[in-house]
Amino acid sequence: MIRRLAPLLAGIVLLAAALPAGAQTLLFDLSRPRVSITSAFAGTDILVYGALDAPADVIVTVSGAPSRQTVLRKERVLGLWVTGARQTFDDVPVYYAVAATKPLAQILPADGVPGVALTLAERLAAIQARGAGRRSSEELKSFVQGLIEAKRRDGLYPEGVAPITVLAGRLFRAELQFPSRLPVGDYEITAYVLRDGQPVTAVSKPLIVSKAGFSAEISEWARDEAPLYGGFAIAMALLVGWVTGALARRL
Amino acid sequence: MEVYLPIAELSLTWPLLLALGAVAGVLAGMFGVGGGFLLTPLLIFVGVPPAVAVATQANQVIATSVSGLLTQWQRGNVDVRMGLIMLLGGLFGSTAGIWIFGILKRIGQIDLTIAIGYVLLLTSIGVLMLVESVRTWRRRRNPEAPRRKLHQHYLVHRLPLKIRFYKSRLYISALLPLGLGFVIGILSAILGIGGGFILVPAMIYILGMPTLMVIGTSLFQIVFVAINVTFLQATQNQTVDFVLALLLIIGGAIGAPIGGRVAAKLPSFQLRGMLALLILAMAAELLFELFARPSAIYSLGEPGRGS
Numbered sequence: 224m225i226r227r228l229a230p231l232l233a234g235i236v237l238l239a240a241a242l243p244a245g246a247q248t249l250l251f252d253l254s255r256p257r258v259s260i261t262s263a264f265a266g267t268d269i270l271v272y273g274a275l276d277a278p279a280d281v282i283v284t285v286s287g288a289p290s291r292q293t294v295l296r297k298e299r300v301l302g303l304w305v306t307g308a309r310q311t312f313d314d315v316p317v318y319y320a321v322a323a324t325k326p327l328a329q330i331l332p333a334d335g336v337p338g339v340a341l342t343l344a345e346r347l348a349a350i351q352a353r354g355a356g357r358r359s360s361e362e363l364k365s366f367v368q369g370l371i372e373a374k375r376r377d378g379l380y381p382e383g384v385a386p387i388t389v390l391a392g393r394l395f396r397a398e399l400q401f402p403s404r405l406p407v408g409d410y411e412i413t414a415y416v417l418r419d420g421q422p423v424t425a426v427s428k429p430l431i432v433s434k435a436g437f438s439a440e441i442s443e444w445a446r447d448e449a450p451l452y453g454g455f456a457i458a459m460a461l462l463v464g465w466v467t468g469a470l471a472r473r474l
Numbered sequence: 475m476e477v478y479l480p481i482a483e484l485s486l487t488w489p490l491l492l493a494l495g496a497v498a499g500v501l502a503g504m505f506g507v508g509g510g511f512l513l514t515p516l517l518i519f520v521g522v523p524p525a526v527a528v529a530t531q532a533n534q535v536i537a538t539s540v541s542g543l544l545t546q547w548q549r550g551n552v553d554v555r556m557g558l559i560m561l562l563g564g565l566f567g568s569t570a571g572i573w574i575f576g577i578l579k580r581i582g583q584i585d586l587t588i589a590i591g592y593v594l595l596l597t598s599i600g601v602l603m604l605v606e607s608v609r610t611w612r613r614r615r616n617p618e619a620p621r622r623k624l625h626q627h628y629l630v631h632r633l634p635l636k637i638r639f640y641k642s643r644l645y646i647s648a649l650l651p652l653g654l655g656f657v658i659g660i661l662s663a664i665l666g667i668g669g670g671f672i673l674v675p676a677m678i679y680i681l682g683m684p685t686l687m688v689i690g691t692s693l694f695q696i697v698f699v700a701i702n703v704t705f706l707q708a709t710q711n712q713t714v715d716f717v718l719a720l721l722l723i724i725g726g727a728i729g730a731p732i733g734g735r736v737a738a739k740l741p742s743f744q745l746r747g748m749l750a751l752l753i754l755a756m757a758a759e760l761l762f763e764l765f766a767r768p769s770a771i772y773s774l775g776e777p778g779r780g781s
Contacts, residue, residue: 262717265476265485295582295775297768304768306582309775369772376770403476403485438480438717445481445712453708456716457701460536460723467727468541474731 248276249424251414259435266403278392280330280417287318288408294370310366311353317406319343322385322397332420378402407432481715482526495725502538503733505749510667528666529707533719535668535700538726539693546690553641553687557694560655564699567659572706575664582775591665596757603750610743642683663703668696
């Protein structure tokens with residue numbers, strides 16, 4: 224990995240050195256543009272690395288594909304905990320993580336940057352509640368909080384901010400960790416350069432999370448050729464059950 | 475050690491899945507039941523979505539039951555006429571069950587339904603079996619105790635459409651096995667069980683079938699209903715996880731002979747008593763979870779109606 228990256232990094236250094244100062248240029252790339260969920264997938268790391276033309280703070284956000292999510296709330300009915308109210312939200316990122324060179328409170332102004340969603344709370348402020356006319360804003364807030372908790376349990380909204388290390392004020396790198404329950408889809412990784420708490424440059428790169436190999440074939444097959452897949456699953460069970468049963472009687 | 479389950483869409487440790495399959499296999503070997511009633515809640519507990527757990531369980535039931543069915547068939551212990559009538563009910567029941575399952579999933583109440591269903595089912599079966607095994611145990615210690623009548627006549631024997639079942643030496647209404655198959659079919663689809671542990675006592679006590687015929691005939695119904703459930707879940711809900719099923723089946727194949735050896739060394743009333751206690755413990759655990767404050771009030775669900 225390092226040997227493969229070395230020429231790339233060297234190239235970035237040369238490029239960065241060649242740019243005139245003050246152009247606020249930001250270059251970055253990912254160690255891999257694609258996460259392949261194979262049969263052995265147990266989470267993965269992606270290295271984000273890049274170059275700045277002058278020392279600055281950097282924030283990297285990772286946003287999973289926007290999707291529709293329904294939050295269910297359990298309520299007590301006659302002593303039983305049953306699923307009661309539900310709220311559906313649109314434009315919810317399936318995954319959201321932030322990395323930064325310093326704690327966000329030290330980089331960003333206290334009331335955030337208008338028009339740019341960086342933190343999870345800011346990103347979730349943009350999601351749309353469907354048919355929530357009757358709900359109070361308090362209640363909606365508690366549903367959004369519930370959404371965050373549920374996502375956090377699966378490691379999809381990691382708590383805190385991952386560190387970005389800066390080398391000689393010019394090169395930065397961040398190790399992004401993705402959990403095993405990563406939903407498939409098109410993710411977007413955006414790097415922001417900040418000067419005095421204001422983003423001056425932002426560059427995005429896509430990260431494609433998709434099933435690959437055996438597991439991709441199985442799920443494609445299950446979706447596109449469902450009767451055949453079902454038949455095959457049945458045949459497998461009949462055959463394995465028969466063979467192992469026969470073997471067990473011989474022993 | 476992790477394996478990605480393509481339909482459940484999560485990674486789990488494969489030795490854990492083999493072990494879960496083996497536990498079900500040991501039960502199958504010991505008691506002649508599939509162990510689905512234990513496996514489904516355990517799968518949900520380790521994070522498999524309930525819809526996938528139930529559907530994949532049906533696939534696993536095929537494998538645990540087919541070899542037993544073949545053995546019983548060779549010994550001539552299958553009452554085909556009875557089995558076909560039960561199966562007819564079972565096919566209708568399981569198809570209806572898949573439909574009900576879909577509706578419950580959409581309104582977000584499938585987990586609650588599964589939990590309550592299991593509590594009711596396990597409690598009643600557990601109590602029945604415990605009573606039966608205590609009765610056998612008492613009779614052993616005191617052979618002069620009054621024996622039950624071999625064949626009792628209930629109101630159900632007055633139903634119309636009477637048919638002669640030669641192999642089982644019965645003359646009862648076809649509506650009985652048809653209805654029994656239908657109910658078990660619904661339960662198979664919604665709870666992901668083969669239904670052996672309900673079917674066997676029901677066939678003995680309600681239909682009055684001879685015990686020798688019960689195992690083979692119930693397996694006949696279970697295998698074909700499980701095939702129907704697997705096929706419908708795969709085509710309608712796309713919830714059958716092939717990789718998960720394969721691991722559970724291999725685990726089950728390892729566990730079944732172990733269970734069989736254990737069973738051969740213990741008298742049957744003790745076995746039944748043990749199974750009854752196990753079933754009651756599961757029921758108590760599920761009941762506790764229904765009333766205890768959940769660890770998470772909020773969860774993510776399927777987008778449904780009225781949201």
